[in-house]
Amino acid sequence: MTATADTPYAAPHSEPAARTHEVTNQPPPLTGHDVADDPVLLEGVRREGAAWAEEDLHRIGRLAGSEQVQRWGEEANAYEPVLRTHDRYGHRIDEVDFHPAYHSLMEVAVGEGLAGAPWADERPGAHVARAAGFMVWSSAEAGHGCPVSMTYAVVPALRSAPGLAERYEPLLTSRVYDPGLRDPAGKRGLLAGMGMTEKQGGTDVRANTTTAVERADGTWRLRGHKWFTSAPMNDLFLVLAQAPGGLSCFLVPRVLPGGERNTFRIQRLKDKLGNRSNASSEPEFDDTVAWLVGTEGQGVRTIIDMVTMTRLDCVLGSAAGTRTALARAAHHVRHRRVFGARLIDQPLMRNVVADLGVESEAATALALRLAGAVDRAQRGDAREKAFLRLATAVGKYWVCKRQPAAVAEALECLGGNGYDEASGMPRLYREAPLNGIWEGSGNVNALDVLRALSREPASLDAFGAEVEAAAGADTRLDEAWRALRGELARTEDAQLRARRLVERMALVLQGSLLVRHAPAAVADAFCATRLAGGGGVAFGTLPPGADLAGILERVPGGGR
CATH class of the missing domain: 1.20.140.10 (Butyryl-CoA Dehydrogenase, subunit A, domain 3)
Structure with a gap:
């Protein structure tokens, strides 16, 4: 029968609606597992002298495999870092805002000793335990590992300046994540980074044009532009610059002793293929306070x-x-x-x-x-x-x-x-x-x-x-x-x-x-x-x- 204006349409008799969206043959979520439950990893840890760390690794592994931490990894990449060059009044602040998930990931990483902590740990195998923990935790999210890695790596280089190492190493080896730009002396833990490459040279750091001039008070002043400096919200940076004696290495703090902001102008954040949770930047130095690390002319x-x-x-x-x-x-x-x-x-x-x-x-x-x-x-x-x-x-x-x-x-x-x-x-x-x-x-x-x-x-x-x-x-x-x-x-x-x-x-x-x-x-x-x-x-x-x-x-x- 054909429906007309006087004859309403009648749906044909049919069976109850079929289940068109029933989910079958899909794997369950890979959550709620221990990432460290891995024979290859654990055998390597034992072989290299860190069997004592297995309990800690399993704790990190259960965290990394949890649904909550996997969500942190997703959110830290979905909500990328945001650069704020000025405050509402026009003052230059050069700060980067991160999603809370990023801070949660960082808190665990630093708290579990994956940053500078091994340098203060006298147990044989401390660096192996840290390496295995870094691998396990990286499975949850890799981008935040950049500031963690640089903080770990800065300690042996900073020891080339014993006075600076005495001041900063206890905070670089801390297991406390204490974000925010404040006087380092008032913080419970510090993070470090590095600034090596420039746009005209890249890997050829001897072509760097950033200059360093010594002042009568023993500090140096830097002027120049870096091309790829990650984690700009970290507290300290090792930076290469041209001194009168040649390319040299300097320590640049974001905040000077006493609480004054150092000149560290973030021109932009890099728009990268991946590694989206981690901020990578182009900072400019203009009469930026720094301290020499190592011998002048021996920066590399x-x-x-x-x-x-x-x-x-x-x-x-x-x-x-x-x-x-x-x-x-x-x-x-x-x-x-x-x-x-x-x-x-x-x-x-x-x-x-x-x-x-x-x-x-x-x-x-x-x-x-x-x-x-x-x-x-x-x-x-x-x-x-x-x-x-x-x-x-x-x-x-x-x-x-x-x-x-x-x-x-x-x-x-x-x-x-x-x-x-x-x-x-x-x-x-x-x-x-x-x-x-x-x-x-x-x-x-x-x-x-x-x-x-x-x-x-x-x-x-x-x-x-x-x-x-x-x-x-x-x-x-x-x-x-x-x-x-x-x-x-x-x-x-x-x-x-x-x-x-x-x-x-x-x-x-x-x-x-x-x-x-x-x-x-x-x-x-x-x-x-x-x-x-x-x-x-x-x-x-x-x-x-x-x-x-x-x-x-x-x-x-x-x-x-």
Whole structure:
């Protein structure tokens, strides 16, 4: 019957409405778990001398895996820092406002000793415990790790000025997060940053044009512009500037003793690809008060102690970011079913996740080995100090270089779900390239390796001793090390070959660590694919015969 003006339309008889939005075949949220419940991480912590920290790591891990802290990470990135150059009356204030979630993340990080605290902790393994905690906590949100890392890194460099270290180190090693611009003497804890690069030079800091002039009272006055200075609301900054005696390192406080604001004009905040929770800025100095740190004209040598420690944190952060992406991918494929079976039970997906697991374990093992070297070097071990000089640059190059590829593959494991912001994977993907650029891009670190090889032969001796600790355990590793020694002996075209050389150094070092410390399934797969060329270029190309089950047992993400 057709409805007319006199005949109302009658809906056809039908069954009760079907459930068109019933949710099935989706993984549960990856919340309420302990991020530190990870055999690869815990074995590394024990191996490097910090077994005493496991209870603390589990506490941090349960926090990092909680729904509340994951929400903090989302909010800190959704509500980005806001620059306020002036107050309502027109006074210059140069302050940056952060969402409360950012402050919550910072409070935990500082309170758990992830900033400067290890320098005041005499327990063997203190730096390893801090490194592991930094990795666990970074899984919740990576951006706020920048000010945490710089505060950790500033302490050894500041010790080049004993008077300044005596004044500020107790507050830099504090476990109290005390934000806000106030007289440092009245605060319970301080945060630090650094200002090195300028727009005309970038990595070439010797091209810096910021000037420093000494005053009769022993202070210096800086004038110039910095191109990329993160965390501008921190309390203190190490800054490079041209003094009469050459490029020198200076300490610049945001607030002077007595409470007066120092001149630190924030021209703008950077609009970055990722790392959105962290404010990165361009500050200008104009008659800005500073104190000399180290010897005039030796600024690079002075600040390099800080750079070395922040490079360590780049390795830690990239290893953590890779492991976080892997955990999310593994959680998804352990719950999602396709073509009648769980994804993790399908051979090709098992190969992909297992291959990512091998990559992640190699990165984590190297990161914690570097942290162990820091700890032992600080206690006077000369060989460990020499090893650290070379291995930090090698690890910084390779682990940070591999993170973007690994995160992209992990994202793909989720399919379209991984491309959705709600999954958290896009934030991990945007964050992934950062550590490869921060504290020197791949080329800078490759050239630094060449510099160490030519100027500090003890570093190669220490590196070789570390690799040769696994001699005879795997013929593929032995052959790779033999070939690498031949490459190291060549001097022609060194810069042209630098990336290949550093890549091989990283793989041989990781192979040595895995052969000695990882299960046979992991070490065999690594040596077969990374050293002997038995795998493809993409992840998921482990050869037939690889013990995928043995590798997957060590992959985080729930439901092992």
